[in-house]
Amino acid sequence: MYSLVTKLPLDREKQSKYIITVVAKDAGQPSLSSEKTINVIVSDVNDNSPxxxxxxxxxxxxxxxxxxxxxxxxxxxxxxxxxxxxxxxxxxxxxxxxxxxxxxxxxxxxxxxxxxxxxxxxxxxxxxxxxxxxxxxxxxxxxxxxxxxxxxxDQNDNAPVILYPLSSNGSAEGVEEIPRNVNAGHLVTKVRAYDADIGYNGWLLFSLQEVTDHSLFGLDRYTGQIRTLRSFTETDEAEHKLVILVKDNGNVSLSATATVIVKLVEPKEAFAASDVKSAAKVEEEDNVTFYLMITLGAVSVLFLVSIIMLIAMQCSKSTDYTSKYLQETNYDGTLCHSIQYRSGDKRYMLVGPRMSIGSTIVPGSHANTLVLPDRRRASEEVRYIS
Incomplete structure (x- = not known):
């Protein structure tokens, strides 16, 4: 009995079938033999992931x-x-x-x-x-x-959207007033637009589709700026209509239009219109200034009240001190007058109380004479004599 065994693991994905010939031979002289062919099929197992x-x-x-x-x-x-x-x-x-x-x-x-x-x-x-x-x-x-x-x-599926001019009813129409005396090259306005697409599909070009006088106004095709080409004359119309075409650069181009009405006014009228446009801004600034003034005034009032209270407290202390040391039983304690005089190198101050009606100073009263130090002798002390 003989057996057929494998030397190495079999892999069906590399070789799925083997043909094996087995030869049986004796040892006689001459040798005789016979053979047998065996087909070996390797069965599959799930050993590979997708x-x-x-x-x-x-x-x-x-x-x-x-x-x-x-x-x-x-x-x-x-x-x-x-x-x-x-x-x-x-x-x-x-x-x-x-x-x-x-x-x-x-x-x-x-x-x-x-x-x-x-x-x-x-x-x-x-x-x-x-x-x-x-x-x-x-x-x-x-x-x-x-x-x-x-x-x-991206594909060109969005038309340009006009941002300016834009009127209250939502249409792309605006009115611009400029002085009649402006020179050539004056900026009238700028048409602003955007496209939600990108690349060439969102690249916008501006052109004048309709204008009353081609010699008066020019349009920059890339920026949308409208400028005057020459100065205005008296024969020029006072109102001009400009229709601007905004077109993207897609394979199938999409577009939108905007209308600008240009009115020529005298210089004073133009300035007045400019003042009206800035009135809202000025009013807003005035409101801010008003609130700042109120705040500053409140702080100032508090400061002044604090100063007055401080002075009142100091005066109150001074009155208490005077009444403590100078009050006499024969007068009301209020110092109403004083007399200063000099004797030699000393100065004297005679302090008299407010006298009642009909009262007089009698010898031996408690009227006080204060000896004041001479400023030239800063170290000389004050003496009290009666």
Whole structure:
């Protein structure tokens, strides 16, 4: 009995079939033999995960796609066979804020074709990414995932929007008043507009579609500035109408128009109109100044009240001190007058109380004479004599 054994592990993905010839030979002379051919088939096990053809995938989708139409697809391959190689696809949805867009995507589980359930808008969504999972049908099943990056391409689906001039009823129409004596090159106004598209689709060009006098006004095609080409004369009309065409640079160009009415006024009238325009701003500044003045006045009043109270307190202390040391029983204690005189190098001050009607100073009264120190002798002390 003999057995056929393997030397190395078999891999069906490398070689699925072996043809083996077994020879049996005796040791006689001459030797006789016979042979047998054995076909060895290697059966498959699920030892390979699905592999995507690209990793990651990058797709470019033009905005405005038809909802429900296929936009792109992914493909995976499994090297196993039969059920072990049968792949199903699904989109990973974790419910996070970043993957909210995946709720508008659907994938064919058999072939990996991805369908968008809504139309993409470049102005609201420019790029997003998600995960696709491929799983085989083996036991146990094996899976693999891949990242899909999607970039939305802009197309010219937005017309220019006029920002100025803009009247109260929402139409792109405005009125500009300029002095009649302006020189050539004077800036009348500037038409402002924007386009939500990007690149060439959002590049705006300005042109004069209609003007009453081509010799008076010029328009910069890139900035939208309207300037005078020459000085005005007395024969020129007092009112001019300019229709400006704003056009983007898309393959299918979209446009909008704005109307500017230019009125020529005398210089004084122009200044008056300018004053009216700035009246609101001046009024606002005056209100701020008014509140500042009120605040400053309140602070000043508090300061003055504090100073007056401080002076009153000092005077009260001074009165108490005087009445403590100078008050006599024969007068009301108020010092109403004093007499100063000099004797030699000393100065004297005679302090007299307010006398009652009919009263006189009698010898031996308590009237006080104060000896004041001479300023030339700063160290001389004050003496009291009666």
């Amino acid at each position: 592999e995507f053809s690209l990793s990651p995938y990058t797709f470019y989708v033009t905005e405005g796609n038809n909802p429900g139409a296929s936009v792109f697809s992914v493909t995976a391959l499994d090297h196993d066979e039969n059920d072990n190689a049968q792949i199903s696809y699904l989109i990973a949805r974790d419910g996070g804020e970043e993957n909210k867009v995946t709720t508008f995507l659907n994938i064919n589980s058999e072939n990996g074709e991805i369908v968008a359930l809504k139309s993409f808008d470049f102005e609201t969504l420019k790029t997003f990414q998600f995960q696709v999972v491929a799983t085989d049908s083996g036991t146990p099943s094996l899976s693999n995932n891949v990242t899909v990056n999607v970039f939305i391409l």
